[in-house]
Each structure stands twice: as structure tokens, then as C-alpha cells.
Amino acid sequence: MSRPSLLILSFSPIADDARVLKQVALFSGRYDVTTCGYGPAPAGVVAHIEVPADLPAWRKDPRWLLARQYRRVYWGNAAVAHARSVLPVGAFDVILADDVDTVPLALSLAPRSGVHADLHEYAPGQNSELPRWRWFVAPYIRWICRRFVTRAASVTTVGQGIADRYSRELGVPVGVVTNAAPYAELEAQPVGSPIRLVHSGNAQRNRTLEVMIDGVEQSAADVTLDLLLMPNDPVYLAELRARCAGSARVRVLDPVPYADLVRTLNGYDVGVFVLPPVNYNYEWTLPNKFFDYVQARLGVIVGPSPEMAREVETRGLGAVTEGFTSGAFAAVLDALDPAQVATWKRESAACARELSAEVQSAGWARAVDQIAREAQTRPSKDRHAR
Numbered sequence: 001m002s003r004p005s006l007l008i009l010s011f012s013p014i015a016d017d018a019r020v021l022k023q024v025a026l027f028s029g030r031y032d033v034t035t036c037g038y039g040p041a042p043a044g045v046v047a048h049i050e051v052p053a054d055l056p057a058w059r060k061d062p063r064w065l066l067a068r069q070y071r072r073v074y075w076g077n078a079a080v081a082h083a084r085s086v087l088p089v090g091a092f093d094v095i096l097a098d099d100v101d102t103v104p105l106a107l108s109l110a111p112r113s114g115v116h117a118d119l120h121e122y123a124p125g126q127n128s129e130l131p132r133w134r135w136f137v138a139p140y141i142r143w144i145c146r147r148f149v150t151r152a153a154s155v156t157t158v159g160q161g162i163a164d165r166y167s168r169e170l171g172v173p174v175g176v177v178t179n180a181a182p183y184a185e186l187e188a189q190p191v192g193s194p195i196r197l198v199h200s201g202n203a204q205r206n207r208t209l210e211v212m213i214d215g216v217e218q219s220a221a222d223v224t225l226d227l228l229l230m231p232n233d234p235v236y237l238a239e240l241r242a243r244c245a246g247s248a249r250v251r252v253l254d255p256v257p258y259a260d261l262v263r264t265l266n267g268y269d270v271g272v273f274v275l276p277p278v279n280y281n282y283e284w285t286l287p288n289k290f291f292d293y294v295q296a297r298l299g300v301i302v303g304p305s306p307e308m309a310r311e312v313e314t315r316g317l318g319a320v321t322e323g324f325t326s327g328a329f330a331a332v333l334d335a336l337d338p339a340q341v342a343t344w345k346r347e348s349a350a351c352a353r354e355l356s357a358e359v360q361s362a363g364w365a366r367a368v369d370q371i372a373r374e375a376q377t378r379p380s381k382d383r384h385a386r
Contacts, residue, residue, distance in 0.1 A: 002032075003030065003031055003032050004030075004031050004032070004093040004094065004113075004372045005031065005032045005034065005091070005092045005093045005094075006027055006031040006032065006033050006034070006092065006093065006094050006095070006096060006368065007033075007034045007035075007036060007087070007092040007094075007095045007096070007106075007109070007111070008020060008023055008024060008027075008033060008034070008035045008036070008045075008095075008096045008098070009035075009036050009037070009083070009095055009096065009097050009098060009102045009105065009106055010035070010036070010037040010098035010099065010102060011037060011038065011051065011057035011079055011098075011099070011101055011102060012037055012038060012098070012099075013037065013038045013039035014035050014037040014038070014039060014041075014042050014048075015039050015040050015041070015042045016039065016258070017037075018179070018181075018258060018288055019098070019118075019120060019179055019288075020035075020037070020042075020098055021042055022180075022182070022357050022361055023096060023098075023118070023361075023364060024042050024043075024044055024045060025044065025182075026361050026364055026365060027096075027364075027365075027368065028044035028045060031093075031094075031368075032046045033045045033046060034046060034047040034048065034049065034092070035047075035048045035049070036048070036049040036050075036051065036083055036087060037050070037051060038050065038051050038053055039053075049083070049086055049087060051079050051082055051083055052082065055078035055079045055082050056078070056079060057077060057079035057080070057101055059077065059078065060073050060077065060137070060140070061073055061076055061077075062136075064076065065136055065137070065140060066136065068139070068140075070140050070143045070144075073140060074104055074144070075104075080101075080104075080105055083105055084105060084108065087105075087109055088109070089108075089109055089110050090109070090110045090111075090112065091109075092109065092111045092112070093111060093112045093113045093372055094111055094112075094113050094114060094115070094116065094368055094371050094372055095109060095111045095114075095115045095116070096115075096116050096118060096364075096368060097115055097116070097117050097118065097152070098118050098120065099118070099119060099120050099123065100117075100119060100123040100141060100144045100145060100148075100149060101144070103115065103117050103144065103148045103149050103152060104144060104147075104148045106152075107148055107151055107152075113153075113371045113372050113374065114152070114153035114154075114371040114374075115151075115152045115153055115371075116152060116153060116154050116155070116156070116364075116367050116368050116371060117149050117152035117154070117155045117156075118155075118156050118157070118177070118364070119149070119155065119156070119157040119158075119162075119166065119174075120157070120158060121157070121158060121162065121281045122157075122162045122165060122166070122280050122281050122284070123141045123144075123145065124138045124141045124142050124145065125138070125279055125280030125281055126141075126279070126281060127279060128279040128280055129206065129278040129279045142169075145166075145169070145170055146170065149166075149170060149172075150170050150171070150172055153367075153370075153371045153374075154173075154175070154367040154370065154371065155170075155172060155173070155174045155175070156174065156175040156176065156177045156363055156364065156367060157174055157175075157176065157177075158176070158177070158178060158179055158286060159176060159178065159284055159285075159286040159307045160176055160307065161283075161284035161306060161307055162281070162284050163175065163176050165280075175363045175366075175367065176363060177360060177361055177363040177364050178286055178291065178355075178360045179286065179287060179288045179290075179291060180291040180355055180356055180357040180359070180360035180361070181262060181288065181291040181292050181294075181295045181356065181357055182295070182356060182357045182358065183295065183352065183353060183356035183357070183358050184262045184263070184266075184295040184296070184352070186262070186263070186266050186295070186296065186297055187297065187349065188297035188298075188342075188345035188346055188348065188349045189266060189267065189269075189297070189345075190342075191269050191338045191341045191342050191345070192268075192269055193222065193338070194222040194223050194224050194249075195221070195222065195223045195224075195269050195270065195336055195338065195341055196223075196224055196226070196267070196268040196269045196270070197216065197223050197224060197225040197226070197268065197269070197270050197271075197272050197301075197333075198225070198226050198227075198228065198265055198268040198270070198271055198272070198298070199212060199225065199226075199227045199228070199271070199272050199273060199289075200227075200228040200229075200255070200261060200265065200271075200289050200292065201228075201229065201230065201273070201287070201289050202229070202230045202232045203229040203230060203231060203232050203233050203234075203236050203237040203240065204232050204233055204236065205233055205236045206278050206279075206282075207275060207282075208275075208276050208278075209227065209229075209240060210240075210243070210326070211274050211276065211324065211325065211326050211329060212225065212227075212272055212273075212274055212326075212329060213225070213227075213240070213243060213244060213247075213250050213326075214326035214330075215274070215326040215327070215328075215329030215330040215333060216249055216250050216329075216330075216333065217247065217249065217250065218326055218327065218330040219329075219330040219333035219334050220334055221333040221334050221336050223249065223333055223336065224249045224250070224251075225249060225250045225251070225272070226250075226251050226253055226268070227240070227244075227250070227251070227252050227253065228253050228254070228255050228256060228261075228264075229252060229253070229254075229255060230255050231255075237252070240252050261292055262292055262295045262296045263296075265292060265293065265296035265298060266296045266297060266298075268296070268298055269298060269299060269341055269345070270298055270299040270300065270301055270318065270336075270341060270344070271289065271290075271292070271293030271296070271298040271299070271300050271301075272300075272301045272302070272329075273287070273289055273290065273300075273301075273302050273303070273308070274301075274302065274303035274321055274324055274328075274329050275303055275305060275324070276303070276324040277305065277324065282305075283305065283306070284305070284306060284307055285305055285307065285308065286305075286307035286308055286311070287308075290302070290308055290311070291355055291356075291357075293348070294317070294348050294351065294352055294355050295352055295355075295356065296348075297345050297348050297349045297352065298344075298345060298348055299317060299318040299341050299344030299345050299348065300312050300317045300318035300344070300348070301318050301319050301320075301321070301329075301332055301333075302318070302320055302321070303320070303321050303323070303324045303328075303329075304320055304321060304322070304323065304324070308320075311355075315347060315351050316343070316344070316347045317344055317347050317348050317351070318344045319332045319335075320332075
């Protein structure tokens with residue numbers, strides 16, 4: 001008996017996209033998985049349709065955006081137009097559409113069973129700290145959500161706070177699949193002297209990484225901090241390197257490949273992330289790095305971001321700062337005790353299986369399998385979005 005076919009559609013470099021790679025790994029054993037996105041094919045797929053790198057999905061024609069001609073904005077996008085021209089209509093049983101900008105395209109391809117929409121964040125609030133975004137782009141994203149996401153057979157997102165907001169605004173149930181990392185067979189390492197702090201992630205100016213750098217410098221605690229940063233903003237990264245060049249305690253290091261990240265992090269003691277909530281997604285963040293820290297068997301120090309703070313406090317994984325300032329971070333560091341850090345690391349090890357991708361990704365499996373099962377019983381309906 002042939003396996004059902006699944007298209008995973010993402011306007012990202014899929015071979016380097018941790019969340020989408022987890023989807024590929026989850027379904028490639030039971031479905032004939034085709035991917036469509038930027039860059040080379042990920043392992044485990046039967047086919048890959050590459051979107052040329054010079055066709056950016058983020059670019060929107062400002063004329064039609066200002067005129068609120070949203071259909072023209074969407075279907076006139078170069079990446080969407082290319083994918084629409086090469087992807088066959090009616091050829092897949094199920095389509096898993098990653099992020100809102102793929103959902104109209106997925107519906108237009110008329111999968112035989114339906115579309116599952118996986119929303120990686122609260123899309124209308126992605127850059128809500130920028131007036132241009134709030135005035136011009138956010139209404140367009142809300143149009144996609146109301147017009148198309150509501151027509152998906154099922155929807156998931158990355159955290160409960162974001163899921164609740166989507167449900168309120170769209171009137172549809174939204175499940176949660178966190179950005180959990182694959183389970184790693186590692187043990188918590190003895191606490192170092194000094195205590196070794198680490199932060200891994202993107203060098204983006206609106207993340208205000210100076211909060212953690214300055215907090216370490218202000219603290220009297222015997223700690224060091226390494227920042228493993230992706231060069232998202234080379235100018236900002238250069239500024240951070242210059243800021244830390246004379247520091248005896250803070251280093252800015254090159255990133256490591258994702259396949260090596262958790263094992264590299266295992267050599268540290270505490271993973272840190274204090275992220276000022278400059279937009280809605282930053283306020284409700286529950287990012288990859290949180291789960292990377294757990295798989296690395298580290299203690300965790302975070303700011304009072306609701307999703308991360310709840311996990312840290314409920315599970316006894318670490319500490320939550322009083323605020324999003326360097327002073328609040330320094331106050332937590334000043335209270336650090338090696339025995340306490342060792343306890344955090346043991347608690348991290350104890351919940352690593354539960355917080356792994358293998359467990360957390362079950363929400364995708366339930367949703368996509370349900371769509372596939374209902375193929376024969378669901379009344380036929382026009383799913384075209386053109």
C-alpha cells in the first residue's frame with residue numbers, strides 16, 4: 001500500500017531551519033515527503049523543489065501594500081509566484097504550511113485531504129516596535145490570517161500565549177508545538193569555577209544583548225559569559241565584539257553548526273537569555289535556545305518572559321530576573337551558588353526527555369495524521385485560494 005504524500009512548504013532555507021527539519025524528521029518515515037523552500041534538499045525527502053535565492057518572500061510591492069490591494073501583494077510576490085508555477089495542483093494528500101506567508105499558496109494547491117498551518121510566531125506582531133510595520137504590514141498579515149489561516153484544517157504555533165491570542169482573534173482552535181530540540185544522550189557536567197554562562201543565538205540589535213554583557217560586568221559573581229552569535233547583523237556583531245574586546249569575563253565567539261550546538265553547550269553551566277519585550281513575540285518568546293539549554297543539561301537564567309519564566313520556575317531549572325535590565329541580571333548572578341547551579345543542572349537532566357522534540361512534536365503528528373485519516377469522510381469542498 002502506498003504511503004500518503006505530504007508537502008512541507010516553507011519560505012526558509014529548510015536544510016538549516018531547525019523547526020522545519022523536525023517536521024521532516026517526524027514525517028519522512030511514514031509519508032512521502034516533498035519539501036519546497038530555499039536552499040538544498042534536507043535529508044529524508046523524496047523530492048525537493050528549490051525556490052531561487054534571488055526571489056525573496058519577504059519583499060512586498062509597496063504600491064499595492066499602501067493601496068491595501070492585498071491579493072496583488074501576495075500573488076505578485078516573486079517567491080509565491082515561482083512556487084505557484086512549479087508546484088502541481090491536487091498532487092499531495094496533505095500540505096504542512098510553515099508560517100502565514102505559505103498558507104494561501106498551500107490552499108491554492110488543493111491538497112486531497114487538507115492543509116495544516118504551523119505558525120512560527122504571532123505574525124502580525126513580528127516587528128510591532130516599528131511604526132511602518134504596524135501601519136502598513138500588520139494589516140496585510142492580519143488579512144492573510146483572517147482570509148486563509150481560518151480555512152486550514154488545523155493550526156499550531158510555538159507557545160500557549162501566542163496560541164491563545166490567535167484563537168481569540170481568528171475564532172479557531174490553535175494547538176501548541178514548542179521549539180523543542182531533539183533528545184540528546186548527555187549528562188550534566190560538574191559546575192565549573194568560575195561558573196560558565198553561555199548564550200547562543202542571533203546577533204540582532206533589537207535583542208539588546210548588551211543587557212547580559214553589562215550584567216556580567218556589573219556582577220561581583222565569579223562567572224564568565226560566552227556568546228555564540230549568528231552574524232544576522234554584521235554591524236551590530238562588530239559592535240558587540242568591540243564592546244567585549246577588553247573584557248576578562250565576556251567573549252563573543254563564532255556560532256557552531258546546529259548539529260554540534262547541544263554538545264558544545266554541554267561544556268557550560270548555565271544558559272542565559274534576558275530579552276526585553278520590545279514586541280509581542282519577544283514578550284511571549286519560548287525559543288529554540290531554551291530547549292537547547294535543557295538538552296545540554298544546563299541551568300537556565302531568563303528574564304520575566306511569561307512562557308520561559310513559567311517553565312523555569314515550575315520545573316526548578318534556574319532563576320528568573322526581576323526585570324529586563326542589566327542590574328536585574330547582575331542581581332541574580334550575585335546570588336549564584338555552585339551547589340544551586342548543580343541542582344538546576346540535575347533538574348534539567350530530569351526533564352530533558354519530556355521537553356524533547358520527540359515528545360513535543362506529537363502535536364504535529366496528531367494534526368497531520370487526523371487530516372490524512374479524514375480524507376475519505378470529509379465532504380468535498382473547494383479549497384482553492386486563487
